[in-house]
Amino acid sequence: MILALLLLAQPMPPPAPITGVRAPAEVWEQRCTVCHGQDGRGQTKKGRQLKTPDMTRPKWQARLSDEKIANAIANGVPKRKMPAFKDKLSNEEIQALVPYLRALGKAAH
Numbered sequence: 149m150i151l152a153l154l155l156l157a158q159p160m161p162p163p164a165p166i167t168g169v170r171a172p173a174e175v176w177e178q179r180c181t182v183c184h185g186q187d188g189r190g191q192t193k194k195g196r197q198l199k200t201p202d203m204t205r206p207k208w209q210a211r212l213s214d215e216k217i218a219n220a221i222a223n224g225v226p227k228r229k230m231p232a233f234k235d236k237l238s239n240e241e242i243q244a245l246v247p248y249l250r251a252l253g254k255a256a257h
Contacts, residue, residue, distance in 0.1 A: 169240045172248035179233065180245075188252035198229050209253040214246045221245055 170178075177186075183195045190200030201208050212220075221242045224232035233242065 169238055169244070172241070172244040175237060175241050175245060176248060179236065183230070187255075188249065200228075203249055204253050204255070206253065209250065214250075217246050217249060218242055 183200050184190050185192045188203040190202055222234040224230050
């Protein structure tokens with residue numbers, strides 16, 4: 149009881165500030181690597197199960213426009229079992245992932 153009163157008497161620290169948009173690498177790490185892997189090749193256990201495409205391949209990079217990539221992130225790809233992230237990521241975070249994915253392709257080849 150006394151401990152509870154002492155705790156209540158202590159000033160509460162302010163909540164952590166909202167930092168806004170996360171860096172694409174942070175979003176990738178938190179949301180994408182389970183299936184796509186750190187390098188975008190899809191060679192994780194989950195990625196192999198779902199037959200995740202290798203996003204570093206020139207053919208994959210050439211086949212999809214930036215708009216299609218952003219749409220897939222936002223709305224998912226049901227036939228590939230990729231979930232939609234429009235309710236989990238801001239539009240800015242989704243848009244920032246597109247050049248991040250393009251860079252994965254350039255880094256690999």
